[in-house]
Amino acid sequence: MDLVRTAIGLMSGTSMDGIDVALVRTDGRGFIERGPFLGRPYEPEFRERLKRALDLARPLHHRSERPAELRDIELELTLRHAIAVTAFLERFGLSADAVDVLGFHGQTVLHRPDEGLTIQIGDGGVLARRTGISVVYDMRANDMVHGGQGAPLVPAYHAALAGKFQQAGQAVCFVNIGGISNLTFIGTDGRIVAFDSGPGNTLIDQWVEMQTGRTYDPGGEIGGRGKVVTALADRYLQSPFFRGNVRRSLDRGDFAPLRSDEASLEDGARTLAHVAAASIVKSARFLPETPSTYVVCGGGRLNATLMAEFSAMAEGLGSRVLSAEEAGFDGDAMEAEAWAYLAVRSLDGLPLTFPGTTGVSAPVSGGVLATP
Numbered sequence: 180m181d182l183v184r185t186a187i188g189l190m191s192g193t194s195m196d197g198i199d200v201a202l203v204r205t206d207g208r209g210f211i212e213r214g215p216f217l218g219r220p221y222e223p224e225f226r227e228r229l230k231r232a233l234d235l236a237r238p239l240h241h242r243s244e245r246p247a248e249l250r251d252i253e254l255e256l257t258l259r260h261a262i263a264v265t266a267f268l269e270r271f272g273l274s275a276d277a278v279d280v281l282g283f284h285g286q287t288v289l290h291r292p293d294e295g296l297t298i299q300i301g302d303g304g305v306l307a308r309r310t311g312i313s314v315v316y317d318m319r320a321n322d323m324v325h326g327g328q329g330a331p332l333v334p335a336y337h338a339a340l341a342g343k344f345q346q347a348g349q350a351v352c353f354v355n356i357g358g359i360s361n362l363t364f365i366g367t368d369g370r371i372v373a374f375d376s377g378p379g380n381t382l383i384d385q386w387v388e389m390q391t392g393r394t395y396d397p398g399g400e401i402g403g404r405g406k407v408v409t410a411l412a413d414r415y416l417q418s419p420f421f422r423g424n425v426r427r428s429l430d431r432g433d434f435a436p437l438r439s440d441e442a443s444l445e446d447g448a449r450t451l452a453h454v455a456a457a458s459i460v461k462s463a464r465f466l467p468e469t470p471s472t473y474v475v476c477g478g479g480r481l482n483a484t485l486m487a488e489f490s491a492m493a494e495g496l497g498s499r500v501l502s503a504e505e506a507g508f509d510g511d512a513m514e515a516e517a518w519a520y521l522a523v524r525s526l527d528g529l530p531l532t533f534p535g536t537t538g539v540s541a542p543v544s545g546g547v548l549a550t551p
């Protein structure tokens with residue numbers, strides 16, 4: 180039997196809303212035992228620091244470049260992750276010795292796949308020393324070196340969770356609605372096809388924050404009171420991103436926010452929820468077949484307006500739509516769990532990405548190991 184390790188995954192996603200922490204016991208292959216999860220929101224001041232980091236990263240041309248202020252933010256981010264690990268261990272009565280590895284995503288501050296450039300800030304060495312636990316980090320870079328898009332990486336984990344659908348003879352598609360959305364299709368024969376599918380919550384979050392100061396549309400309630408402004412929706416949905424045969428991965432800044440005078444608060448939120456839902460369906464046309472089931476994860480599944488739109492569109496095409504919880508998973512923990520799983524795969528030199536998931540030339544492993 181392959182070695183089963185205890186791993187903690189740490190995800191700070193494109194929504195920049197906080198750090199997700201999840202524990203998984205796994206052999207990095209078919210054995211997965213999901214443990215506890217903790218979400219640690221960022222305080223508003225630190226979110227502003229991360230937004231500043233995106234601005235500082237925009238002119239960079241090399242993934243190791245760190246202007247002094249960006250280096251400071253990287254250290255602050257890393258220390259917040261160390262505190263999150265300590266809080267997690269305390270909360271669940273675990274000692275650092277019980278954990279074999281941390282899978283550390285860091286924060287994507289720039290992603291330009293066309294230039295072969297992806298930058299995640301987060302210092303694995305500092306995190307390993309602070310926590311006393313080995314850290315695997317920088318998991319996207321090697322994929323890009325080998326011609327991949329550097330994202331998405333979560334599909335290897337989705338595929339490992341898909342066994343029950345395969346046994347039932349069903350093609351399943353995991354939909355992760357985070358800041359950006361991505362899809363993982365797993366066919367009945369185990370074939371994996373994955374790609375970023377379009378804007379997720381970021382446009383909605385930016386709009387609601389601009390208009391109200393709140394950082395998201397709770398439950399999709401604001402959008403639920405509005406109507407779709409077709410001309411604005413079309414501006415997004417007619418993007419060249421949805422055309423052509425090559426799927427490319429997205430940067431948070433690839434779709435420009437609505438301008439403040441373009442719609443009422445409610446109509447803007449409704450229109451952008453529609454855009455998020457329709458983007459998934461548009462991109463799903465590039466899957467090998469219509470999935471029997473969509474399993475929806477990520478914070479966007481909690482936006483009822485977005486979910487109602489997506490469910491109606493997908494069901495109209497013959498698929499059923501389940502939330503991660505309805506399918507027996509945890510939709511908040513999934514990405515952090517994936518980073519735990521990927522860290523174990525990295526330790527064993529197993530591939531993290533495949534030609535069908537990132538367009539990489541051949542299956543490749545990745546990640547950098549830092550020891551305490």
Ligand SMILES: Nc1ncnc2c1ncn2[C@@H]1O[C@H](COP(=O)(O)OP(=O)(O)OP(=O)(O)O)[C@@H](O)[C@H]1O
Nearest residue numbers: 192193194357358359380395397398477478479481
């Ligand atoms: N109760 C809720 N109602 C509506 N939307 C919500 C709710 N909770 C979270 N969200 C949305 O989900 C977002 C966070 O989702 P998630 O944590 O999956 O994103 P992420 O991990 O940052 O993104 P990515 O997958 O792009 O890396 C929030 O920014 C918000 O837009």
Ligand SMILES: CC(=O)N[C@H]1[C@@H]2OC[C@@H](O2)[C@@H](O)[C@@H]1O[C@H](C)C(=O)O
Nearest residue numbers: 193287290330331332333357359361
């Ligand atoms: C470069 C980067 O950080 N991309 C993220 C982003 O957020 C969602 C989507 O775009 C996905 O491609 C990826 O994250 C997920 C967790 C992934 O790599 O699977």
